[in-house]
Amino acid sequence: MRFQNRFQQLLPPSRSWRLRVAGFALTKALIVAAALAAFAGFAWYKLPSAPRPDAGQPSEEHASHAGDPTAFSNGVVVSVDRVERNVTISHGPLLNLGMPSMTMGFEVPDAALLEKIKAGDKVKFHAHANGGALTATNIEITN
Numbered sequence: 001m002r003f004q005n006r007f008q009q010l011l012p013p014s015r016s017w018r019l020r021v022a023g024f025a026l027t028k029a030l031i032v033a034a035a036l037a038a039f040a041g042f043a044w045y046k047l048p049s050a051p052r053p054d055a056g057q058p059s060e061e062h063a064s065h066a067g068d069p070t071a072f073s074n075g076v077v078v079s080v081d082r083v084e085r086n087v088t089i090s091h092g093p094l095l096n097l098g099m100p101s102m103t104m105g106f107e108v109p110d111a112a113l114l115e116k117i118k119a120g121d122k123v124k125f126h127a128h129a130n131g132g133a134l135t136a137t138n139i140e141i142t143n
Contacts, residue, residue, distance in 0.1 A: 071096045072124040074142070078103060082114050087136060094127045097134075106136035113139045 075091030090103040106127065108114055117123060117139060125139040 073127050074124050077117050077119050077121045077123055079119050080114055080117060082111065085111055085114065087114060087117065089123065089136065097127055097129055104134065106134050108136055110137070117141060
């Protein structure tokens with residue numbers, strides 16, 4: 001028995017051993033291919049979608065407000081800076097300016113408007129673009 005084990009060690013690897021090694025290589029290749037496919041699928045999923053044909057058109061319910069400089073926007077006051085005459089508002093879409101919902105600061109030309117509001121107040125206001133600055137006018141509390 002001892003002689004047989006030494007003899008088998010001197011022989012080249014058996015065919016089954018080579019098939020096992022080939023099987024491991026195939027398994028590795030399949031794992032790499034699956035990982036690449038998953039990555040490609042995720043990347044494809046994250047690509048921006050094509051614009052809809054009606055994306056540039058305002059919806060019927062907001063059509064009367066689109067481009068209207070007197071349209072009111074709704075929001076919640078985040079902070080008020082009376083010294084700089086600035087108010088930060090978390091607002092819905094600014095339809096007259098074509099801007100989506102976000103939180104941003106507005107200059108307030110009339111300091112008396114800032115005396116009426118405080119952080120947390122629900123307000124409606126007019127938003128205007130004057131050069132590079134955005135201003136809020138006609139601020140009214142809607143609590």
